[in-house]
Amino acid sequence: MSDALSFIGSLDTLSLIELFWFAVLFEVPRYGLGALIIILAGMGARPQAKACANKDASLSILLAGHNEAASLRRCIEALGEQTLAQGKNPNWQIVVVDDGSTDNMSDIARALQKEGRVDEVLKLSQRGGKSAAINLAFSVCTGDIIIISDIDTTLDRDALERLLPYFDDPRVGAVGGTLEVRNAEASLVTRHQAIEYALSIGLGRRLSDLLGTLSIVSGAFGAFRRSAVEAVGGQDVEVGEDADLTMKLRRAGWRVTFAPDARALTNVPETIVDLIAQRLRWDRGLVTIWSRKFRGEFNPASASFRLSNVVALADILFFQIVLTLVFPAYLVWLWLSLGAMALPVFAATLIGYALMDGLLFMGAAFAGIGGAGRLIAYLPFYSLMQVTVMRAVRLFSIIQELVFRSSYRDPYVPGRVMDQVERV
Secondary structure (H helix, E strand, O other): OHHHHHHHHOOOHHHHHHHOHHHHHHHHHHHHHHHHHHHHOOOOOOOOOOOOOOOOOOEEEEEEEOOOHHHHHHHHHHHOOOHHHOOOOOOEEEEEEEEOOOOOHHHHHHHHHHOOOOOEEEEEOOOOOHHHHHHHHHOOOOOOEEEEEOOOOEEOOOHHHHHHHHHHOOOEEEEEEEEEEOOOOOOHHHHHHHHHHHHHHHHHHHHHHHHOOOOOOOOOEEEEEHHHHHHHOOOOOOOOHHHHHHHHHHHOOOEEEEEEEEEEEEOOOOOHHHHHHHHHHHHHHHHHHHHHHOHHHHOOOOOOOOHHHHHHHHHHHHHHHHHHHHHHHHHHHHHHHHHHHHHHHHHHHHHHHHHHHHHHHHHHHHOOOOOOHHHHHHHHHHHHHHHHHHHHHHHHHHHHHHHHOHHHHOOOOOHHHHOOOOOO
16 A cells, blocks of 8 residues: 555656546546535525415325335324414325235225325225326326325425425426435445435535526425426336436426425435345436437427536436446556556545545535534445445446346336336
């Protein structure tokens, strides 16, 4: 290691740039630009709650799940604690869809309906996947605004009140909320994801919103204008259905925005095996959604062509797909150029990533993102995981999807349903 440090220390500026060309060309500008925009935009000030012009707007709250009997009652009771519900009968419709559960989820939903807490209960006789369940619910939703939330997601008490004001702008078709990790203390793996959520959702989506390129409203917690959803035909059946619906709305000309202070907690995988399985599915969806389905958005002759959509797609394609494929080439180049010295040089690269992650992490804490401060000790582990394990998982899933189109055989959507999907 001392030889490696001496070697690196002996290099002039140009030689250092040549040695660390991948980080210098691609990563440093991205991290630096993000930090600069955060500072210039004054994102350190905690966002103030917007005043809603129409607090009596009709809402449909859509809860779709499979085998969620253990969580459903708690979810419905928590909705009753929303600030919008205090002191009056809210103008709400709550729709529960049982996606072919094998537990007693439907029985609990029916009981809640008899208690007057749930308005509509629907059940698929066989599991159809999340998209099918949500589309079924769309067919009975009557609210002007549709809130989609996972049943195991817990909303802050003022979350809905903070989402609604954005719809005072008639151009807004969807609003995303901030997701934070409920079970962050369960393991090192969950702490890693808590940092990831703080940076990618808490900070990253603020930045995308500021640039007008927000390309995903999470299916775990988001709000949609019903007329906009109806206009684009609801969700398509596939892996990555939330990103797909968001891009369909953008393509149709609707604005998509982010409510940083509308917060919710969600559970994340607690073991590395479960995390890898989740990310294999997510990353296969990257290829299907971004590089295949919406590639026509790059065509200037298209009626839906918009520069903001081009930037949003290019950002994802380049930084999440292209760079994932290029990074192994950089590692091979290092090894061929330096031999055994490549390993300590790679270690120095990891330190550089940790420093850049630290810069963004300070931005997250500065922006008031919940829980960021207590996780700072785990930042080196996060950087190591992101550069090694998670990048390897993404590389594998991208190649798997490009070659075998594995997303069309993903058990997340039942095979009998996916067999009817037109492949792109």
